[in-house]
Amino acid sequence: MRYQIVLTGVGGQGTIFLVKLLARCALNKGIDFIGTETHGMAQKGGTVISYLKIGDFKAPLVGEGQADLLLGLYPTETLRFLHYLKPEGYIVTNIEDGFPEINGFNVFTVKASELAVKGEVNPKSLNVFILGYALKVIENFPFSKEEVEKAIVELNPRFADVNIEALNKGYGVVM
Amino acid sequence: MKRTLLGNEAIAWGLLYAKVDVMAAYPGTPSSEILETYQKLVRQKNLPAYVEWSTNEKVAFETAYAAAITGKRAACGMKMVGLNVASDALMSSAYIGNKGGFLIISADDPGFYSSQTEQDSRYFAKFARIPALDPSSPEDAFRLAVIGVNLSEKFEIPVILRPVLRVCHGRQIVDIPDFEFEGREGKFERNIERWAAVPRNPRLKQGYELLEKLQRIAQFNYDEFLKPQVEKLRGGKLLIIASGTSYSYVLEVLEDTGLKADVLKIDMPTPLPSEKLSDLISSYEEVIVFEETYPLVEEQIRHLGNVRGKLTGDVFQIDEVTHDRVADTLLKRGHISRNIYVGKEYEGEVPPRVPALCPGCPHRTVFYGMKKVFGNKAIYPSDIGCYTLGLNQKAVDTVLCMGASVGLSCGFSKSDTEKPIVATIGDSTFLHAGIPPLIDAVANRHKFVLVIMDNSTVAMTGLQPTPERIGNVSIPKIVEGCGVKPLILDYDGTIKTTVEFFKKVKEIYEKANGPVVAIVNEFCTFDKEKVKLPGKFAKVDQDKCTGCGHCINDFGCPAFEWNDEGKVEVNPYFCVGCGVCLSDLCPFDAFVEDVR
Numbered sequence: 001m002r003y004q005i006v007l008t009g010v011g012g013q014g015t016i017f018l019v020k021l022l023a024r025c026a027l028n029k030g031i032d033f034i035g036t037e038t039h040g041m042a043q044k045g046g047t048v049i050s051y052l053k054i055g056d057f058k059a060p061l062v063g064e065g066q067a068d069l070l071l072g073l074y075p076t077e078t079l080r081f082l083h084y085l086k087p088e089g090y091i092v093t094n095i096e097d098g099f100p101e102i103n104g105f106n107v108f109t110v111k112a113s114e115l116a117v118k119g120e121v122n123p124k125s126l127n128v129f130i131l132g133y134a135l136k137v138i139e140n141f142p143f144s145k146e147e148v149e150k151a152i153v154e155l156n157p158r159f160a161d162v163n164i165e166a167l168n169k170g171y172g173v174v175m
Numbered sequence: 176m177k178r179t180l181l182g183n184e185a186i187a188w189g190l191l192y193a194k195v196d197v198m199a200a201y202p203g204t205p206s207s208e209i210l211e212t213y214q215k216l217v218r219q220k221n222l223p224a225y226v227e228w229s230t231n232e233k234v235a236f237e238t239a240y241a242a243a244i245t246g247k248r249a250a251c252g253m254k255m256v257g258l259n260v261a262s263d264a265l266m267s268s269a270y271i272g273n274k275g276g277f278l279i280i281s282a283d284d285p286g287f288y289s290s291q292t293e294q295d296s297r298y299f300a301k302f303a304r305i306p307a308l309d310p311s312s313p314e315d316a317f318r319l320a321v322i323g324v325n326l327s328e329k330f331e332i333p334v335i336l337r338p339v340l341r342v343c344h345g346r347q348i349v350d351i352p353d354f355e356f357e358g359r360e361g362k363f364e365r366n367i368e369r370w371a372a373v374p375r376n377p378r379l380k381q382g383y384e385l386l387e388k389l390q391r392i393a394q395f396n397y398d399e400f401l402k403p404q405v406e407k408l409r410g411g412k413l414l415i416i417a418s419g420t421s422y423s424y425v426l427e428v429l430e431d432t433g434l435k436a437d438v439l440k441i442d443m444p445t446p447l448p449s450e451k452l453s454d455l456i457s458s459y460e461e462v463i464v465f466e467e468t469y470p471l472v473e474e475q476i477r478h479l480g481n482v483r484g485k486l487t488g489d490v491f492q493i494d495e496v497t498h499d500r501v502a503d504t505l506l507k508r509g510h511i512s513r514n515i516y517v518g519k520e521y522e523g524e525v526p527p528r529v530p531a532l533c534p535g536c537p538h539r540t541v542f543y544g545m546k547k548v549f550g551n552k553a554i555y556p557s558d559i560g561c562y563t564l565g566l567n568q569k570a571v572d573t574v575l576c577m578g579a580s581v582g583l584s585c586g587f588s589k590s591d592t593e594k595p596i597v598a599t600i601g602d603s604t605f606l607h608a609g610i611p612p613l614i615d616a617v618a619n620r621h622k623f624v625l626v627i628m629d630n631s632t633v634a635m636t637g638l639q640p641t642p643e644r645i646g647n648v649s650i651p652k653i654v655e656g657c658g659v660k661p662l663i664l665d666y667d668g669t670i671k672t673t674v675e676f677f678k679k680v681k682e683i684y685e686k687a688n689g690p691v692v693a694i695v696n697e698f699c700t701f702d703k704e705k706v707k708l709p710g711k712f713a714k715v716d717q718d719k720c721t722g723c724g725h726c727i728n729d730f731g732c733p734a735f736e737w738n739d740e741g742k743v744e745v746n747p748y749f750c751v752g753c754g755v756c757l758s759d760l761c762p763f764d765a766f767v768e769d770v771r
Contacts, residue, residue, distance in 0.1 A: 010528065011530075011533075012533070020179065020346075023179035023346055023348070024179055026348065027177060027178070027179050027348050032348060033179060033346070033347060033348050034312065034313075034345065034346070034347045034348075035345065035346045035347075036340075036341050036344055036345045037344055037346065038288075038344075039205065039208075039344050039637070046528055046529065046531070047528050057427065058312065058423040058424075058426045058427050059312075059420070059423035059426070059498070060312070060341045060342075060345040060346075060347075060420070060423070061341065061424075061497055061498070063427070063431070063497070063498030063499065063515075063516040064497075064498070064499055064516045064517060064518040065515065065516055065517050065518035065519075066498075066516065066518075076525050076526060076528065079521040079523070079525045080521070080528075082518065082519060082520060082521040083517075083518030083519060083520045084518055085518060087519075100521075100523055104519060113748045116748060117747045117748055123748065
């Protein structure tokens with residue numbers, strides 16, 4: 001199993017939680033994991049990018065043109081980091097009004113911010129919502145929904161219910 | 176037990192594994208989580224260890240170093256620019272040495288992600304004539320932290336551990352073996368000749384001892400780190416020598432491209448037993464050195480064979496290592512036929528996203544009020560902290576280093592006497608390095624306004640506690656003690672009060688013949704203990720908005736966005752309900768409450 005994810009968004013959207021979550025899934029499954037994430041100055045409302053490498057890897061960054069999945073919590077930031085994706089790789093992203101047509105990749109979009117403002121998705125769990133959607137649409141994702149749910153409970157039991165609900169809402173999005 | 180750890184967490188585990196029982200640090204990205212984790216583990220497990228956030232890196236260094244003098248095992252943590260501040264203590268401690276192990280963790284930031292310089296802390300080790308260790312991953316950082324403490328104790332010399340950003344904020348599954356933690360009793364033993372060695376003869380003697388120690392450590396480097404690898408090398412055309420994270424990238428690039436080459440990992444880039452590597456290096460047709468950020472290893476071995484690196488123009492000289500950059504060198508040197516690390520860029524335009532103060536941050540209102548009163552003509556020196564982002568409001572003209580807002584204001588006041596000078600500094604930065612220049616300003620009558628934006632936390636690095644919060648240290652009393660009675664504003668979330676306050680400051684400044692200090696008591700919106708947000712969300716009355724841009728240019732809340740009609744909208748996803756924009760911001764009163 002070798003799977004590389006680039007996760008993007010803006011500061012405060014909880015990309016680091018997703019990194020921790022998927023790292024935990026890898027640990028539970030006995031698979032190696034290495035990655036790196038944005039903290040600090042770069043975070044303040046600015047672009048946030050994290051790299052997750054599941055399987056036998058050594059270096060923390062994903063090489064350009066190598067990612068299996070670009071997971072986007074904010075539309076502009078998804079477009080900004082397209083170059084990390086390998087040909088025919090997956091894009092799963094939050095969008096607002098429209099999203100340009102992009103060829104050469106498998107693109108899945110969802111209007112998550114809108115659902116968050118309407119109160120249909122907890123804004124603090126928008127990250128997990130998108131992950132839930134990704135779990136649904138991606139073939140051969142390294143972890144199952146059940147494995148992610150287990151990691152959510154282990155990582156933060158206090159907010160597990162809210163997060164699992166968001167995960168399932170994402171998983172249940174009608175395409 | 177296997178855990179998923181941030182590199183900084185792995186280092187903290189390494190310190191405990193090595194029985195370090197005193198740690199002090201000053202926060203700074205990317206180093207801050209080391210002490211946070213150490214402190215959390217000490218509390219969780221109720222371990223007999225002492226831990227503190229110090230006032231600055233020099234104090235952290237000295238606090239930990241004293242413990243090592245008494246025979247305890249100690250560590251101090253900082254980012255690389257912090258080592259500049261602690262360097263006075265560092266240089267001297269190298270001669271004197273320590274009894275208990277003493278590890279200095281200096282986190283580098285190749286690529287300037289959150290630092291004003293790139294530097295290379297390994298050079299500080301070479302400069303001070305002490306060993307440096309350069310971990311390649313979080314797992315490796317755990318290993319080298321443990322080795323570093325033991326090495327320091329064995330040779331009675333401070334050791335620098337130099338993790339880079341991608342190690343500190345790398346995340347990996349790390350196996351931490353079970354261990355028992357025990358502290359030591361510190362015991363200061365008088366030895367005036369050693370601990371109080373004075374020039375010339377006692378220090379000269381220590382200098383000779385240091386040189387002799389370095390020889391022995393270089394031998395240790397060869398025996399422990401290099402020899403076991405050298406024995407396994409297969410020989411051939413190409414040898415790649417890699418220090419730190421570069422090693423990880425080299426391994427992946429070789430695997431991805433199928434290129435066969437020998438690789439030698441450098442754990443300790445200084446002191447390097449260069450002459451012992453002479454036969455090895457000259458036996459290859461070509462040797463390429465990859466390292467961050469400066470050519471420390473390369474400089475020490477370049478005379479031994481056909482060595483390629485930064486100095487020969489074959490390897491990147493600035494910014495962080497990536498797969499692409501390693502592959503680029505190998506391609507240019509003819510070892511691979513193409514660089515596979517190429518992706519497809521989005522062809523359309525993506526609007527730039529610059530870092531900005533968070534929605535609801537009081538700093539923004541303070542900068543707005545300050546600028547409104549003192550105008551465009553004033554010089555605005557600022558400092559290191561979130562508030563550096565006041566540059567988006569054109570209320571920050573200079574950023575140099577910690578405390579320099581005050582020091583530069585001293586100089587500006589005597590060099591450009593035409594313009595008003597209004598400096599900004601945060602509470603932690605003021606306590607770190609802002610007090611000596613304020614004393615200078617009082618003593619030498621430098622006329623400027625110093626605004627201390629006091630949210631009583633180190634916000635930028637993740638809300639570490641400040642002396643005010645943990646020890647009732649009073650900034651107004653310190654300022655008064657320096658000789659200035661400060662003006663104080665309790666931030667109330669309105670532009671009106673803030674502007675009135677600065678009008679008063681300006682009146683006093685105009686009559687002053689020395690520094691005027693204004694303290695604004697604020698909060699950080701992430702600080703659960705102090706945050707005050709009234710829950711007044713905003714929207715824009717599209718009929719009233721003229722698209723003049725005043726709110727975006729001069730206030731610049733990240734929730735404000737241009738729409739297709741050339742008017743401003745509030746993005747409800749980002750609005751936190753601070754309510755500041757609802758009055759006295761828009762010249763046409765276009766901001767109205769969005770009742771949710």
